[in-house]
Amino acid sequence: MNPLYNAGIGIYRQLARLASLKSAKVRHMLSGQAETLDRIATFKALMAPDGFDVWLHAASLGEFEQGRPIIEALLKHRPGTKILLSFFSPSGYEVRRDFNPRVAVVYLPFDLPGIVKPFLDAAQPKTAIFVKYEFWGNYLAELAKRNIPTYLISAVFRPGQIFFRPWGCWFRDMLGQFRHLYVQDERSRRLLDSLGVKNVTVAGDTRFDRVTAIRAAGKKIEPVEIFKKAKPGAFTLVIGSSWEKDEDVYVDRLKELKNCRAIIAPHEFDKDRLAAMRRRLGSNRTMLFSDFARMCAGKPNDAAKVATGLDYLIIDCFGLLSSLYAYADAAYVGGGFGTGIHNINEPAVYGIPVMFGPKNDKFVEAAELMAAGAAVCISSTEDFAHAMKTYINNDKARAAAGKAAADYIASKIGATDIIVKDLFDINLTSDTSK
Numbered sequence: 001m002n003p004l005y006n007a008g009i010g011i012y013r014q015l016a017r018l019a020s021l022k023s024a025k026v027r028h029m030l031s032g033q034a035e036t037l038d039r040i041a042t043f044k045a046l047m048a049p050d051g052f053d054v055w056l057h058a059a060s061l062g063e064f065e066q067g068r069p070i071i072e073a074l075l076k077h078r079p080g081t082k083i084l085l086s087f088f089s090p091s092g093y094e095v096r097r098d099f100n101p102r103v104a105v106v107y108l109p110f111d112l113p114g115i116v117k118p119f120l121d122a123a124q125p126k127t128a129i130f131v132k133y134e135f136w137g138n139y140l141a142e143l144a145k146r147n148i149p150t151y152l153i154s155a156v157f158r159p160g161q162i163f164f165r166p167w168g169c170w171f172r173d174m175l176g177q178f179r180h181l182y183v184q185d186e187r188s189r190r191l192l193d194s195l196g197v198k199n200v201t202v203a204g205d206t207r208f209d210r211v212t213a214i215r216a217a218g219k220k221i222e223p224v225e226i227f228k229k230a231k232p233g234a235f236t237l238v239i240g241s242s243w244e245k246d247e248d249v250y251v252d253r254l255k256e257l258k259n260c261r262a263i264i265a266p267h268e269f270d271k272d273r274l275a276a277m278r279r280r281l282g283s284n285r286t287m288l289f290s291d292f293a294r295m296c297a298g299k300p301n302d303a304a305k306v307a308t309g310l311d312y313l314i315i316d317c318f319g320l321l322s323s324l325y326a327y328a329d330a331a332y333v334g335g336g337f338g339t340g341i342h343n344i345n346e347p348a349v350y351g352i353p354v355m356f357g358p359k360n361d362k363f364v365e366a367a368e369l370m371a372a373g374a375a376v377c378i379s380s381t382e383d384f385a386h387a388m389k390t391y392i393n394n395d396k397a398r399a400a401a402g403k404a405a406a407d408y409i410a411s412k413i414g415a416t417d418i419i420v421k422d423l424f425d426i427n428l429t430s431d432t433s434k
Contacts, residue, residue, distance in 0.1 A: 002170045005137050006112060013110045028090045032107035040084070040122040043104035048082035051124025056131070057108055060089035062343055063131040064096055066154040069209045069416040070129065075102060077426045084123055095318050111136040120146065127423070129153060130178075137170070140177035152181045153419055154205050156364060157188040164191060182419050185364050201422070204415035205365070211322070211349040212413050219323035223293040223313075224263065226300065228327055230307030231261060235392045238328035238347065239264045240321050245337035246357065249378060251280055253385040260392060263324055265315040267334060267342070277314055286312040289320075322346045330391045330398065336360055336378070348374060351406035353398055355387055365412075374405035 020026040044051070056071060058064040064087070074081045079102075086108040087093035097105045109115045116138045128143050128150040130136075143150045162168040163175065175181070175197050182203040183189055189200050228236060235257075239250070242264055254262055264281075266273060278286045287310050295303040315321065322343075325331055331347035336357020345365055347354050354375040360366035369375035376387045391398045420426040 002137070005170060009111050009138075013112070025090050028094065029088075029107060032090070032093060033109045036106045036109055037118060037122050039106045040104070040119075043084070043106075044122075047102070047104065048084075051082075051126065052084040052104070053082045053125075054127050054129065055084040055086065055123055055125035056129045057086045057088075057134055058092060058131045059134055060087065060092040061095055063134070064092050065210050065343065066206045067129065067131045069206045069213070070153065070420060071100075071103060073416060073420045073426055073428060074424065075100065077420075077428075078424060084125060108136075111138045113138050113142075116142050120148075127151070129423075132156065135171065135174045137174055140174050144177045149179045150177060151419075151423065152178050153203070154207065154415065155181055155183045155188060156185065156362070157183065157191045158362065159191065163195065180422070182415070182422075184415075201418065203418040204412055205345075206415045206419070207343065207345050208409055208412040209414070209416040211343075211345045211409065214322045214346070215326070215349045218326075221320060221323060221327070223289065223296040223303070224324065224327050226296050226304055227261075227263070227292065227307050227310065227313050230304055230310070231259075233259070235260045235329050236327055237262045237330055237332060237388070238324050239332045240325070240334060240347065241265065241267045241342035242332075242334040243267050243338050246332070246334040247277070247280065249337065249357070249381050250332060250384050253381050253388070255282065256385070257388055257392065260388070261311050261313075263313045263315065263327065265321045265324065269314075269316045274314060274316055281312045281314075285310060286314060289313055289315045290317060325350045325352065328352050330388070331355065332378070332384075341366060344369065344375065345409060348405040349409045351402040353387075353391055353401035354405060355384070365408075369405060369408055372404040372408050374401050374408055 016026055016030060020030050054074065056067045058067045071083060071085065074083060083103045085099065085103050085105045088108050093105065093107055099105060109119055120142055125148060128148055130150070130152050132154050140150060157163070162171045172195055175192070175195065179199065181192065181197070181200045183192070183200055184205045186202055189202050192200050237260060239262055254260070266277060274288060292303065292313060295306065315324070325347040328347065328350065330353045332355040333342050333344045333347065335342045336359045338359065340362055341356045341360045344354050344356055344363070348369060354369060355378050356366065356375065358377055358379045360377065366375065370377060378384045378387065417428045420428060
């Protein structure tokens with residue numbers, strides 16, 4: 001790869017080391033990377049002595065949800081397939097390191113030549129799949145050098161990306177390392193075509209398949225049901241992946257709304273963060289999910305009585321959010337006042353209106369849901385108050401928005417079918433147990 005690229009990755013690595021002095025999250029990532037080769041060796045001894053059939057890399061938890069339908073199709077239809085799953089971010093690795101005993105999970109080390117070769121020597125992948133935005137020049141070049149078929153799935157391209165800039169030639173070279181690219185939309189295909197990249201299929205986004213499967217599984221959350229039943233008829237808002245900047249927009253207005261309750265899942269929930277959220281919402285009106293769940297398990301009748309005095313339930317554990325939306329009348333998805341919105345398909349699949357912040361331009365589904373009348377962009381406290389009052393006071397408007405959301409998701413499923421048929425000759429459409 002270009003020396004400037006390698007220098008940039010090297011600087012990134014040094015900055016991460018400095019950040020680790022204060023950030024436990026970064027320390028976890030660096031210590032996990034240091035263990036990657038040992039973990040691969042252990043996994044190989046247990047399950048893949050000749051190397052892994054498929055290596056799938058997802059940057060973080062959101063990208064994993066896009067890659068997950070591919071992994072699950074392989075686990076079901078090709079049970080002997082040896083799968084290696086890698087993450088770069090702790091928010092993916094720490095949550096999914098024990099995803100499945102038949103899947104080896106590791107951190108992906110930094111993209112430097114002296115690191116990439118030992119990683120590939122250890123893993124010996126026969127096929128590599130990268131999810132959405134993962135463009136690591138040295139990994140891609142070395143995979144191509146070893147003639148390992150490499151694919152990109154659920155990708156989105158926009159005119160402002162470096163590939164389409166006059167100075168982006170080194171990054172354009174990365175695109176040529178993929179045997180095939182599966183993109184989400186026609187615009188992405190046209191942009192790639194303008195660069196002469198023809199090995200492209202418009203397959204859509206595998207997240208639509210994933211959220212549809214989650215809804216079909218129908219996970220029941222007993223404490224949330226007790227919370228809901230304590231105030232029959234109250235409007236329930238589920239707020240997913242909430243950041244502090246989101247809370248600056250919605251908290252004060254939420255507290256003004258009558259007959260409205262909220263279930264809030266913060267993006268991160270260390271002890272100090274949870275305490276601050278409770279103070280901001282009103283400690284006497286708020287309870288942590290873990291505390292309420294213990295009460296429900298031990299004394300459900302007492303829990304039901306306590307719930308009548310609660311307006312807000314704060315989720316302080318992983319793994320519930322995608323199922324929580326089933327209990328919502330509307331949803332707000334965080335991240336839109338920071339680096340970008342989180343997964344808005346998760347609530348939309350339940351047929352409810354969706355709200356999110358202004359940093360949504362990188363997400364095709366945001367624009368399409370808004371165009372369908374299923375979602376609203378919230379840029380201010382006034383926007384939030386107006387949307388909430390509309391959904392609370394106008395049942396027809398809320399129902400219409402919810403139906404538009406569900407119809408939109410239903411129209412988008414099928415990306416996984418296309419990809420696994422092409423890559424592994426698995427025909428999901430003929431699977432009667434789907």
